[in-house]
Amino acid sequence: xxxxxxxxxxxxxxxxxxxxxxxxxxxxxxxxxxxxxxxxxxxxxxxxxxxxxxxxxxxxxxxxxxxxxxxxxxxxxxxxxxxxxxxxxxxxxxxxxxxxxxxxxxxxxxxxxxx
Numbered sequence: 001x002x003x004x005x006x007x008x009x010x011x012x013x014x015x016x017x018x019x020x021x022x023x024x025x026x027x028x029x030x031x032x033x034x035x036x037x038x039x040x041x042x043x044x045x046x047x048x049x050x051x052x053x054x055x056x057x058x059x060x061x062x063x064x065x066x067x068x069x070x071x072x073x074x075x076x077x078x079x080x081x082x083x084x085x086x087x088x089x090x091x092x093x094x095x096x097x098x099x100x101x102x103x104x105x106x107x108x109x110x111x112x113x114x115x
Contacts, residue, residue: 069106
């Protein structure tokens with residue numbers, strides 16, 4: 001399933017640990033919070049088709065349990081995005097809290113992530 005577009009905006013998703021959710025909902029996705037050791041510093045987003053992969057990636061990166069992962073829908077201007085690979089995008093600009101949508105429990109992707 002491809003990302004939905006409307007008026008040059010794209011609906012993507014961001015996987016994160018539940019512990020960071022309140023901060024993200026208050027401040028948005030901040031580039032300054034990106035991994036300091038990463039080659040590309042940005043707010044990482046993915047298409048719905050990549051959610052299971054993103055959940056597994058988040059579990060491995062943070063050493064979290066499946067129950068501790070959430071996926072947030074994000075609506076961002078297409079011009080702010082750079083494609084990394086199929087289904088994976090990043091923004092070098094902060095994503096404001098007003099651009100955040102529904103929050104999906106990471107366990108929803110558990111069955112497909114374990115396959």
